Amino acid sequence: MGSARRVVVKVGSSSLTAADGRLDVQALRDLVEVIAARHAAGHQVVLVTSGAIAAGLGPLGLTSRPSDLATAQAAASVGQGLLVARYTEAFAAHGIRVGQILLTAEDTVRRGHYKNAQRSLERLLDLGVVPVVNENDAVATDEIRFGDNDRLAALVSHLVRADAMVLLTDVDGLYDGPPSRPGTRQIPEVRSPADIEHVEVTGRGSSVGTGGMLTKLESVSIATQSGIPVVLTRSSNVQGALDGTPVGTWFHATGRRTTRRRLWLAYAAKSRGRLVLDDGAVRAVLGGSASLLPAGITGVEGEFESADPVELVDTEGRVVARGLSAYDAAEIPGLMGQTTGDLRDALGAGYDRAVVHRDDLVLVRRPRKV
């Protein structure tokens, strides 16, 4: 981490809000001081920051985070300008300029949008500017918005080909269960997803943050599967995290760079149906190198055509992966449960193919939610 040329730092609402739920300007300045020093040492930093909604509460006379989308969007709209004004001031005190980039999930994966976002981020970095990124809350609809910035940060890390990502929050690192539960312990290092199979997380953390640890682990999974290591820690540890001292939880990169098409499949494509897998097929798919064969399918839902995105679910309906179906929905009941050899003999050579080929499949297994 100490030598990483380009780092994406994501700071959550929980680290930027005071006890009254409003923006904590001192916390923001403390963070900026550390990032500014990193910048001065010749490294590039992209800051993904939450806090727009928090910053909008005071001016709108609201006392807590709105639960309805329209009011949350209004708060974000009022707060985003204020948030960026605070960052502009804080970085200017160190002689650094910032540039605001507001993105939706689609912008980070759809080709035309992706190229645009990539170009402007690159240019800002070339010009020595610190990009300050947030989700475009005011326009993102409920259907497509992330709502949390964790996954957005991972997609931005992919977009800028970051060497590492730092997720800053209000806990020291990943614990083996919700930290409020007595006896839970912090995990210092994660080498593969199997290391955290036993970990329990909540989907909602602090009163101001969204997503809790669940979305952070999804973010970690996108980044590490794209070859980007991650440090997850408390925001007061940002210096240590950037220096590479052992703070928080360090997640090793597990894969090589994922293609944008696979990111699209995992995070932006709208599924047209579902394939229900038996336990053996779930194990094979999660193993990471197998295609989904007709023999492992026990059910099909929805009306999709071949090449449409579908969800692969286990017998309890949990989504384990997403992929592009090689068959129309109507054809699958006639293939289910049969080996490719039997299908070839009965129906012809074209029927010995997988229903979802490995190259058209991404794992989206979520950690255990309590």
Ligand SMILES: Nc1ncnc2c1ncn2[C@@H]1O[C@H](COP(=O)(O)OP(=O)(O)O)[C@@H](O)[C@H]1O
């Ligand atoms: N296994 C776990 N390890 C660490 N934190 C967890 C775990 N499960 C749930 N959490 C909760 O996740 C919270 C952080 O999520 P969140 O409030 O969304 O933060 P942020 O605003 O920084 O994105 C922590 O305060 C913690 O209570």
Ligand SMILES: N[C@@H](CCC(=O)OP(=O)(O)O)C(=O)O
């Ligand atoms: N875009 C929103 C961020 C939403 C949010 O709370 O995210 P996070 O703190 O990362 O869980 C905002 O700026 O308020």
